[in-house]
Amino acid sequence: MGADTDEELVRRIGAGDPAAVQAMVARKLPRILALAARMLGDAAEAEDVAQETFVRIWRHAAGWRQERARFDTWVHRVALNLCYDRLRRRREWTTDELPEVADEAPLPDAMPGDDERRVGRALQRIAPRQREAIVLVYYQDLSNIEAASAMQVSVDALESLLARGRRSLQAILVGDDGDD
Amino acid sequence: MAEKTREGPMDAKRFAAVADAYGGALHRWPRDEQPAALLFAETEEGRAILAAAGRLDAMLDRHRVEQPSPALYGTIVARATGEVRQVRRRRLWWLGFGLAGIGLAGAVAGLALVTVVSPELPSDRYVMDANATSFGDAGPDADQAEEDL
Numbered sequence: 001m002g003a004d005t006d007e008e009l010v011r012r013i014g015a016g017d018p019a020a021v022q023a024m025v026a027r028k029l030p031r032i033l034a035l036a037a038r039m040l041g042d043a044a045e046a047e048d049v050a051q052e053t054f055v056r057i058w059r060h061a062a063g064w065r066q067e068r069a070r071f072d073t074w075v076h077r078v079a080l081n082l083c084y085d086r087l088r089r090r091r092e093w094t095t096d097e098l099p100e101v102a103d104e105a106p107l108p109d110a111m112p113g114d115d116e117r118r119v120g121r122a123l124q125r126i127a128p129r130q131r132e133a134i135v136l137v138y139y140q141d142l143s144n145i146e147a148a149s150a151m152q153v154s155v156d157a158l159e160s161l162l163a164r165g166r167r168s169l170q171a172i173l174v175g176d177d178g179d180d
Numbered sequence: 181m182a183e184k185t186r187e188g189p190m191d192a193k194r195f196a197a198v199a200d201a202y203g204g205a206l207h208r209w210p211r212d213e214q215p216a217a218l219l220f221a222e223t224e225e226g227r228a229i230l231a232a233a234g235r236l237d238a239m240l241d242r243h244r245v246e247q248p249s250p251a252l253y254g255t256i257v258a259r260a261t262g263e264v265r266q267v268r269r270r271r272l273w274w275l276g277f278g279l280a281g282i283g284l285a286g287a288v289a290g291l292a293l294v295t296v297v298s299p300e301l302p303s304d305r306y307v308m309d310a311n312a313t314s315f316g317d318a319g320p321d322a323d324q325a326e327e328d329l
Contacts, residue, residue, distance in 0.1 A: 013264060021260045029248045029256065037245040046245075047252055054256045058263035119243035137208060138240055144202075144210050155210070162201035170236050 006071040014062035025054065028072075031140060032079050038135045039083040041124040049086065053079045069149055076140065076150040080132060087128060122172040130165030133158055190216035196229050204234030 004012070004023065012020035032053050036046035056078050064071070123131055129151070136147040137158075148158040190198075195217060202208045206217055220226040 016264055018261065021264060022257055025253060025256050025260070029253060033248050033252075034245045038243070043246060047248075050248070050252065051256055051259070054260065055263060058260050061264070115239070115242040116244060119239055123243070134240075137202065138237075139243075141208075159197075159201040163197070166200065166203065166236055169240070173236070173239050 010057075010061050010064050010071055013058065014064070021058075024057065028057075028075060029054075031072075032075065035076065035079050035135060035140055036083055038120075038123055038139055039080065039128070039131060040086060041120060045086055049079060049082045052082050070146065073142070073146050073150050076136065076142070076146075077152075080150065084128070118173065122169050125172055126165050126168040130161050130168060133161035134165045134169070137162060190220045192220070192225050192229075195220045195226055199229045199233040203237045203240075204230040204232075205237060206230075 004020070006024075006027075009020045009024045009027070013024060029050060032050045033046055036049035036053075037043055040046055040049070053075065057075065064074075069077070123134070126134075132151060133147065136142045136150055137144065140147075142150065144155050144158060148155045151158060151161075153161070190213065194213075198209055198213060198217065202210075206214055206221065209217055221230055
């Protein structure tokens, strides 16, 4: 027998099935935690976001109906909103608008074994919307349509964010600012 | 947010633009463009574009995040039990409230229907003499009438 779909699990959670709760946590927690960790660059904050995301899942499970978005896309949107709440609270920005201009100065040469941290730091230095696009498509493996839906933008806008984000990362990681 | 579908052969410009956005792994590319992209990827120009995009992909692949700890998993599941129970209780309460509301609305509607449908008859049709029977007036005048016969 195949695994339940997300929607079936949600229905069972709404009916109070504890096994469905465990299955949902096992299925979604790694994805939500990875998303939040890459968006925030902070493991502890990512855990908080993951917990808050699940609280929202439990609260909405009984009434959740599939309309436009798949459940997984909706979960991503919830987690991203929580990430943005935290990014705003960090007071790194003095205006309501999140910056579109990233700090693209190349990082210092990596020490051996430091590549992973360099990429993590580079991700934190690009504009949040570009980071969001790259995380959704590259790391979360959402299709372009799902990622655009989660970001509430058109596919063309998603592609533009992806291209600018990748160019920024390229500039930061290898000091090659390409053709932008 | 409908997606434009792109069909037909892919040119170098579009191939480079898609690689610029989605990287060098074709499985991440828009599904409707993958068949044409696969064909173009066989060309020398296509291979060069994918190789350039793949260099950044290789760097991004190095970024790994920690798997959730058993403690985090346990905390979330434990919290879920209370939350799900509370949500169910709240929904049942609202369901009961809704049913009570429906019952009350039914009663009000029934009363309104009776009021609207029932004709308002003059009061003298209702107030009958205490001596009246279905055969006629059984009061003193009636007795007199019988005696007169």
